[in-house]
Amino acid sequence: MINSFDSLIRDAVSQQPPTLAVAAAADSYVLRAIRKAVDMRLAGAVLVGDRNEILRLCEAEGISLDGLWIEHAPDKEQACKLAVALVRERRAQVVMKGLVDTSVFLRAILDKENGIRRAPLLSHVAAFEVAGFDRLLLLSDAALNMYPNVDQKQGILENAAEVAKALGVENPIAACVCAIEKVNEKMQPTLDAAELVRRWREGLISNLRVTGPLALDNALFEALALHKGITDPLAGRADILLMPNIEAGNVLYKSLAYIAKARNAGVLIGAGAPVVLTSRSDHEDTKINSIALAIKIALYERSRA
Amino acid sequence: MINSFDSLIRDAVSQQPPTLAVAAAADSYVLRAIRKAVDMRLAGAVLVGDRNEILRLCEAEGISLDGLWIEHAPDKEQACKLAVALVRERRAQVVMKGLVDTSVFLRAILDKENGIRRAPLLSHVAAFEVAGFDRLLLLSDAALNMYPNVDQKQGILENAAEVAKALGVENPIAACVCAIEKVNEKMQPTLDAAELVRRWREGLISNLRVTGPLALDNALFEALALHKGITDPLAGRADILLMPNIEAGNVLYKSLAYIAKARNAGVLIGAGAPVVLTSRSDHEDTKINSIALAIKIALYERSRA
Numbered sequence: 252m253i254n255s256f257d258s259l260i261r262d263a264v265s266q267q268p269p270t271l272a273v274a275a276a277a278d279s280y281v282l283r284a285i286r287k288a289v290d291m292r293l294a295g296a297v298l299v300g301d302r303n304e305i306l307r308l309c310e311a312e313g314i315s316l317d318g319l320w321i322e323h324a325p326d327k328e329q330a331c332k333l334a335v336a337l338v339r340e341r342r343a344q345v346v347m348k349g350l351v352d353t354s355v356f357l358r359a360i361l362d363k364e365n366g367i368r369r370a371p372l373l374s375h376v377a378a379f380e381v382a383g384f385d386r387l388l389l390l391s392d393a394a395l396n397m398y399p400n401v402d403q404k405q406g407i408l409e410n411a412a413e414v415a416k417a418l419g420v421e422n423p424i425a426a427c428v429c430a431i432e433k434v435n436e437k438m439q440p441t442l443d444a445a446e447l448v449r450r451w452r453e454g455l456i457s458n459l460r461v462t463g464p465l466a467l468d469n470a471l472f473e474a475l476a477l478h479k480g481i482t483d484p485l486a487g488r489a490d491i492l493l494m495p496n497i498e499a500g501n502v503l504y505k506s507l508a509y510i511a512k513a514r515n516a517g518v519l520i521g522a523g524a525p526v527v528l529t530s531r532s533d534h535e536d537t538k539i540n541s542i543a544l545a546i547k548i549a550l551y552e553r554s555r556a
Numbered sequence: 557m558i559n560s561f562d563s564l565i566r567d568a569v570s571q572q573p574p575t576l577a578v579a580a581a582a583d584s585y586v587l588r589a590i591r592k593a594v595d596m597r598l599a600g601a602v603l604v605g606d607r608n609e610i611l612r613l614c615e616a617e618g619i620s621l622d623g624l625w626i627e628h629a630p631d632k633e634q635a636c637k638l639a640v641a642l643v644r645e646r647r648a649q650v651v652m653k654g655l656v657d658t659s660v661f662l663r664a665i666l667d668k669e670n671g672i673r674r675a676p677l678l679s680h681v682a683a684f685e686v687a688g689f690d691r692l693l694l695l696s697d698a699a700l701n702m703y704p705n706v707d708q709k710q711g712i713l714e715n716a717a718e719v720a721k722a723l724g725v726e727n728p729i730a731a732c733v734c735a736i737e738k739v740n741e742k743m744q745p746t747l748d749a750a751e752l753v754r755r756w757r758e759g760l761i762s763n764l765r766v767t768g769p770l771a772l773d774n775a776l777f778e779a780l781a782l783h784k785g786i787t788d789p790l791a792g793r794a795d796i797l798l799m800p801n802i803e804a805g806n807v808l809y810k811s812l813a814y815i816a817k818a819r820n821a822g823v824l825i826g827a828g829a830p831v832v833l834t835s836r837s838d839h840e841d842t843k844i845n846s847i848a849l850a851i852k853i854a855l856y857e858r859s860r861a
Contacts, residue, residue, distance in 0.1 A: 381815060397735075397742060430702075430806035437702060440803055467810035475814070478837055498745055499803040501735035505772035506811040509780070510686060532783055 252419040253547070254386050256514050256536075259418070260543045263293050269549040270295040271527070271542065272343035274334035274359070275327045277304035278350035279312050280531055284538040285347075286314050291539075293546050297343055299334045301325045327351040331359035338367050338524045344549040347527035347542070360522050367523030372396070372406035374521055375528070376414045378544055379507045380514040388471070389414055389423075389491045390507075393500035394528075395519065401443045404493060405456055408447065410520040411491045412459040414544070417551035426470035426489035427463025428499065432481060434464060440495035447493075460485055467492070467503070516540035518548065525549055557724040558852075559691050561819050561841075564723070565848045568598050574854040575600040576832070576847065577648035579639035579664070580632045582609035583655035584617050585836055589843040590652075591619050596844075598851050602648055604639045606630045632656040636664035643672050643829045649854040652832035652847070665827050672828030677701070677711035679826055680833070681719045683849055684812045685819040693776075694719055694728075694796045695812075698805035699833075700824065706748045709798060710761055713752065715825040716796045717764040719849070722856035731775035731794035732768025733804065737786060739769060745800030752798075765790055772797070772808070813842075821845035823853065830854055 253259045273285060276298035282305070288294045295318070298305055302323040309316050322337075324330035331351060337343040346367075348356045360366050361373065375394035378387045391411045396403055408425050415423035427444030434441045444463035451461035462470075462485035469476040473487030481487075494500035507513045515537055519526035525545035529538045558564045578590060581603035587610070593599045600623070603610055607628040614621050627642075629635035636656060642648040651672075653661045665671050666678065680699035683692045696716045701708055713730050720728035732749030739746045749768035756766035767775075767790035774781040778792030786792075799805035812818045820842055824831035830850035834843045 393735075428803070428807060430698075430802040438802070467807050468814045472814060475837070494807075495803045496801065497735040497743070498733070498800045499807045502733060502772050502799075502804045502808045503811055506808055507815065509773045509777060510812065511816050532780070 252386065255380050256516065256540045256543070259540070259547060260291065260293070263543040263547040263550065264291065265550060268292055268294045269344035269546055269553070270297060270342065271345045271347050271546075272297045272299060272334040272337040273347045273349050274299055274331040274356055275349035275351035276300040277308060278531075279308050279314075280538075281347070281349045282308055282314050283312065284529075284535060284542065285319070287535075287539060288542045289318060293543055294345065296320070297322055297337060299324050299330045299337070300349060328355055328359070331356050332365065335359045335362070335367055336365065339365070343524070344553070345525050345527060345542075345545045346522075347545075348529075353528065356528075360526065369523045370406060370410060370521035372403055372410070372521055373519055374407045374410045375517060376411050376520055377504055377515055377517045378414070378540075381507060381511060382513070386420070386490055387418060388489070390494060390500060390503060391491065392494060393497065393504040394517070397497040401446050404443055404447060405450065406521070408456060408459060408461065408491070408493055411493070414518065414520055414548060415490050416458065417548040420490050423459045423490040424485050424488050425459050425461050425491035425493050426465050426485070427461065427493045427495075428467055428470055429464035429495055430466060432465055432469060432479070440464065443495070459491065462486055462489070463493070514540060516544040518545045520548070557691065560685050561821065561845045561848070564845070564852060565596065565598070568848040568852040568855065569596065570855060573597055573599045574649035574851055574858070575602060575647065576650045576652050576851075577602045577604060577639040577642040578652045578654050579604055579636040579661055580654035580656035581605040582613060583836075584613050584619075585843075586652070586654045587613055587619050588617065589834075589840060589847065590624070592840075592844060593847045594623060598848055599650065601625070602627055602642060604629050604635045604642070605654060633660055633664070636661050637670065640664045640667070640672055641670065644670070648829070649858070650830050650832060650850045652850075653834075658833065661833070665831065674828045675711060675715060675826035677708055677715070677826055678824055679712045679715045680822060681716050681825055682809055682820055682822045683719070683845075686812060686816060687818070691725070691795055692723060693794070695799060695805065695808060696796065697799060698802065698809040699822070702802040706751050709748055709752060710755065711826070713761060713764060713766065713796070713798055716798070719823065719825055719853060720795050721763065722853040725795050728764045728795040729790050729793050730764050730766050730796035730798050731770050731790070732766065732798045732800075733772055733775055734769035734800055735771060737770055737774060737784070745769065748800070764796065767791055767794070768798070819845060821849040823850045825853070
């Protein structure tokens with residue numbers, strides 16, 4: 252089981268690295284991250300975007316284009332479509348957003364005719380390496396699905412389970428994070444948690460185990476759950492934190508990244524290929540971790556194909 | 557300005573300590589915390605509860621009753637009512653919950669005839685001492701108000717401002733924490749944030765300054781807010797984090813307390829006296845910090861009376 256980003260990166264290096272298609276690659280931050288990932292043998296890369304602009308940036312920043320392929324697409328929307336097409340044609344196994352609006356990029360991915368929809372839902376999974384934990388913690392959804400209903404939450408869980416499996420977690424445990432441990436009719440997340448546990452017990456959700464409702468402390472720390480008298484043997488052992496809404500997800504994400512200063516990565520899952528969607532303000536470490544995570548997922552999918 | 561719990565405790569010690577009325581005091585955890593607070597000269601105390609049980613526990617645990625007053629009330633509901641009555645009669649300046657259901661305790665406080673309602677709303681304020689910050693961070697509401705509407709959020713802000721002022725923060729800054737920085741009609745917390753900022757700008761909210769919508773990172777870190785191009789001079793400088801819902805509040809509370817391991821305290825505010833409502837599972841440090849915070853608020857209110 253992969254329990255750190257160092258071990259993830261070691262593990263994601265392969266003899267025949269999957270190929271990354273970068274949509275609207277003409278951005279020095281993105282180009283630097285790609286260069287580094289290729290040098291680390293994590294990935295091959297196709298830079299889709301304005302060729303002249305890419306050449307100009309690489310020259311200005313001293314970024315070598317050795318072994319990188321450029322597909323010329325001066326228009327950003329067109330670049331997104333072309334990057335997605337590369338996945339559809341199996342010439343790339345991971346898609347990455349460059350300097351283009353997220354909405355334009357996602358539209359190309361989700362396009363009914365030419366996109367790469369697969370699962371019922373696309374969701375964001377963040378991975379955190381938190382001091383004191385023997386595992387990476389997966390958090391979903393802190394970015395994409397705002398107020399998921401119980402069916403959407405099931406989709407989020409199933410997507411997150413795929414990430415956990417790619418990280419070598421045999422039978423991941425997902426905790427439905429709420430503000431309390433008891434079902435309270437006035438708190439929808441606790442009702443959803445009970446329903447998701449029921450579905451899992453009845454075999455309607457596979458690939459992972461589900462527990463909840465649990466507050467964060469009792470989702471993550473066995474000793475605290477025991478002390479509180481919680482008897483569910485899955486309490487305190489979560490690999491996956493299912494967040495009740497985007498505010499709770501985002502707050503936990505930011506708290507772990509900026510206050511606990513935990514190394515992290517993010518990926519979109521549920522499309523025909525894992526999607527890297529870092530933002531300019533992300534640390535370079537986060538960008539590389541995110542590429543490594545997406546590549547690891549692509550390798551996992553290749554191994555099952 | 558008080559920026560740590562050590563300085564809070566130093567500052568809350570006084571020549572004539574306010575009196576704590578403890579409702580249903582027959583609990584060894586509670587009795588130990590009270591003993592310590594009295595020994596530290598933070599508070600005087602009236603133990604309201606079953607006299608025989610209190611005497612038995614103190615003897616069994618070796619807790620001295622020197623300088624503690626017992627008001628006999630064998631029934632827990634009666635004990636709550638009596639503790640509240642002590643505040644109403646100005647014989648106590650802080651109320652603390654002992655071993656009794658929170659709902660029974662709160663009912664006595666909020667009782668229309670015999671309670672100690674004051675502000676339009678009772679809210680929970682948590683204070684955190686987070687490494688790297690030059691101030692205590694106040695978080696509300698992580699415990700009591702589940703899904704506050706914009707008027708209730710205003711009440712939560714006004715209550716939190718009172719806590720900030722008691723800690724010596726001249727003109728506290730409150731950030732309306734959301735998942736993003738822009739108003740989005742699909743995200744009610746961003747609409748509420750804009751409305752609260754408007755009310756503050758128009759002078760309808762006093763005693764504090766309001767900023768938002770902001771994600772947590774941009775509420776707390778000036779450098780990150782600047783890097784993101786946020787021009788509001790209040791961004792990154794929050795003393796008070798107004799949480800959009802109880803799940804986000806609780807998740808941040810648990811993340812700070814159990815992952816960032818930040819020292820903390822909690823108090824209920826908005827009644828005729830500050831209320832200490834710790835739970836058995838809280839660290840003794842948290843119980844003492846909470847008593848000190850409530851006492852400090854009582855001293856602040858005394859100074860203004």
